Amino acid sequence: MRKHIQKRLLIAIPTFLGITLLVYLLASLAPGSPLEMMFMDSNATAEAMEQMEARLGLDQPFYIQYLRWLSQLFQGNLGISYRTGHAVWADISERIGPTLLITFSSLILSLLIAIPLGIMSAYKPYSGWDYISSGLSFIGAATPNFFAGLVLIYVLSVRLKLLPSSGMYDSSGVRTFGMLVQHMILPVIVLSIQQVGSFIRQMRASMLEVLQDDYIRTARSKGCVERTVLLRHALRNALAPVVTCVGNMIPFLVGGAVVTEQLFAWPGLGSLMVLSINSRDYPMIMGITVCIAAAVLIGNIVIDILYGLLDPRIRYS
Amino acid sequence: MENKKLQKSSYLRDVLKRFFHHKLAVLGLTVLALEILCVIFLPRILHLDPYSLDVMAFGAAPSAKHLLGTDDVGRDLFARLVYGGRISLTVGICSALIGLAVGVPLGLIAGYFRGPAEILIMRLADIFMSFPSMILILVLASVLGQSVVTITVVIGVLGWPEFARLIYASTLSVREKDYVESAKAVGTRNGTILARYILPNSFAPIIVAFTFRTAQAIITESSLSFLGLGVQPPVASWGNILYYAQSIAVLSFKPWLWLPAGIILILTVLSINFLGDGIRDALDTRMSI
Numbered sequence: 001m002r003k004h005i006q007k008r009l010l011i012a013i014p015t016f017l018g019i020t021l022l023v024y025l026l027a028s029l030a031p032g033s034p035l036e037m038m039f040m041d042s043n044a045t046a047e048a049m050e051q052m053e054a055r056l057g058l059d060q061p062f063y064i065q066y067l068r069w070l071s072q073l074f075q076g077n078l079g080i081s082y083r084t085g086h087a088v089w090a091d092i093s094e095r096i097g098p099t100l101l102i103t104f105s106s107l108i109l110s111l112l113i114a115i116p117l118g119i120m121s122a123y124k125p126y127s128g129w130d131y132i133s134s135g136l137s138f139i140g141a142a143t144p145n146f147f148a149g150l151v152l153i154y155v156l157s158v159r160l161k162l163l164p165s166s167g168m169y170d171s172s173g174v175r176t177f178g179m180l181v182q183h184m185i186l187p188v189i190v191l192s193i194q195q196v197g198s199f200i201r202q203m204r205a206s207m208l209e210v211l212q213d214d215y216i217r218t219a220r221s222k223g224c225v226e227r228t229v230l231l232r233h234a235l236r237n238a239l240a241p242v243v244t245c246v247g248n249m250i251p252f253l254v255g256g257a258v259v260t261e262q263l264f265a266w267p268g269l270g271s272l273m274v275l276s277i278n279s280r281d282y283p284m285i286m287g288i289t290v291c292i293a294a295a296v297l298i299g300n301i302v303i304d305i306l307y308g309l310l311d312p313r314i315r316y317s
Numbered sequence: 318m319e320n321k322k323l324q325k326s327s328y329l330r331d332v333l334k335r336f337f338h339h340k341l342a343v344l345g346l347t348v349l350a351l352e353i354l355c356v357i358f359l360p361r362i363l364h365l366d367p368y369s370l371d372v373m374a375f376g377a378a379p380s381a382k383h384l385l386g387t388d389d390v391g392r393d394l395f396a397r398l399v400y401g402g403r404i405s406l407t408v409g410i411c412s413a414l415i416g417l418a419v420g421v422p423l424g425l426i427a428g429y430f431r432g433p434a435e436i437l438i439m440r441l442a443d444i445f446m447s448f449p450s451m452i453l454i455l456v457l458a459s460v461l462g463q464s465v466v467t468i469t470v471v472i473g474v475l476g477w478p479e480f481a482r483l484i485y486a487s488t489l490s491v492r493e494k495d496y497v498e499s500a501k502a503v504g505t506r507n508g509t510i511l512a513r514y515i516l517p518n519s520f521a522p523i524i525v526a527f528t529f530r531t532a533q534a535i536i537t538e539s540s541l542s543f544l545g546l547g548v549q550p551p552v553a554s555w556g557n558i559l560y561y562a563q564s565i566a567v568l569s570f571k572p573w574l575w576l577p578a579g580i581i582l583i584l585t586v587l588s589i590n591f592l593g594d595g596i597r598d599a600l601d602t603r604m605s606i
Contacts, residue, residue, distance in 0.1 A: 013445065
């Protein structure tokens with residue numbers, strides 16, 4: 001197990017460095033140099049600009065600039081935002097929480113829906129439940145999450161006035177937990193719609209496979225109740241591929257969070273990303289991208305560990 | 318020669334038979350064919366104009382003159398929906414093609430030549446697959462500009478790892494086959510082996526991946542345009558028609574402005590997914606009829 005995790009970490013490090021290099025390259029391709037951005041509305045002299053250029057190291061070759069940026073990065077310094085003038089890290093750290101809150105909640109919600117549905121449709125293939133869940137997964141996969149969001153806002157917020165459609169709290173200044181939950185419901189549902197289909201399909205497929213194994217027949221023939229066979233014997237083995245599926249879903253979840261946060265004016269990293277792109281705030285764009293890369297890699301390692309816990313063959317190899 | 322022809326046509330017949338057996342796939346194909354015919358011919362037949370501004374009707378409700386009403390600058394929404402379909406479908410198909418064109422050769426090289434190329438290419442594919450492509454697309458689109466062409470290329474190129482992985486896996490298994498070895502023994506050049514023996518074996522999964530990728534690309538483009546970071550008005554796409562629904566007034570009181578584009582979007586993606594499912598079943602020779 002330890003070896004397994006070590007190997008994963010060894011792969012994660014070059015991946016992270018690769019992404020930082022890619023992001024730095026992209027940002028340096030962007031039109032408008034950092035100098036122009038900083039001196040946008042001041043009538044600075046050419047001399048002052050040259051001094052600034054030297055001070056920031058912009059006259060150095062590309063790889064030196066990159067290494068410099070990278071070492072700053074590891075010291076926790078992501079630079080200064082062009083847009084707000086704050087430290088990039090300060091703005092980002094404020095917004096990580098809300099994003100994690102809705103992405104995790106939606107992950108849990110969609111697993112809570114998908115696992116029972118998947119088990120039921122694998123237990124009785126081509127039954128009513130099976131058709132319902134495969135219909136659900138087809139429509140979920142085909143609905144762009146912003147459109148699902150628009151429809152939900154239209155029905156639940158505009159017409160029925162049941163749920164708020166934007167932000168984390170209302171403007172009254174009072175912040176209660178209940179209010180937070182109310183504001184979370186719609187974005188979390190929207191994010192779940194996108195994932196639930198592939199989880200159902202994966203759960204169904206792996207459950208179908210496991211149910212044909214010999215040890216299931218053994219369990220049945222020694223007189224186990226069906227409930228015990230399904231939940232005790234089959235579920236654990238059938239869950240391992242679903243865990244992998246969750247890992248594969250993380251990138252799409254993050255991508256979906258950008259659109260969903262923007263739609264619901266949720267104050268997370270995704271809406272900050274859109275804001276920063278609209279104002280060409282490159283230090284912020286780079287900072288967010290690097291943070292997301294780190295988060296995704298950590299997520300993948302956690303998934304690997306979980307997988308090892310579920311599947312002893314990996315743990316002991 | 319005669320015999321070979323006979324066999325080929327019966328394989329094709331089997332495939333078609335299996336495909337037409339899959340009712341949802343046939344439905345999907347029909348919907349898509351209709352859509353494609355509509356976006357090609359409707360503008361000519363009905364003289365649609367997605368750009369002209371009707372100064373008498375800003376944000377008008379559906380009427381005989383404007384079938385689906387007009388947007389807030391007086392452009393006919395039905396015309397924009399049809400022209401938007403042109404853009405959305407083209408972006409989807411072209412970017413899937415680009416992903417295929419980049420991914421297939423890379424996967425072939427990695428699987429056939431192995432060695433350092435394999436490590437480099439497949440590691441890169443892992444990196445791309447584990448990073449949210451939406452974020453990279455946003456960054457790239459902001460750096461390179463937001464024309465239809467750059468958006469197609471960006472979405473397309475970032476689709477390469479899926480194709481590369483598929484081809485890589487099937488190349489790995491095919492390259493060990495006896496007929497590849499015998500081709501090598503008689504001195505067939507690598508390029509010929511790749512084109513004649515290895516590529517045809519991956520045909521089925523590639524076609525299926527291509528359809529799913531097209532659906533994915535259409536969703537990506539529409540999400541991007543919905544954020545205002547994709548196809549820019551006045552050019553229409555299904556996504557940027559939906560952009561206006563971000564205003565709560567449009568969302569609440571003018572559902573004709575956003576509902577049709579969304580429904581067509583879902584219908585299209587569903588159809589493509591059904592089509593892909595049908596093709597997968599049809600090309601799978603182990604499936605019985």
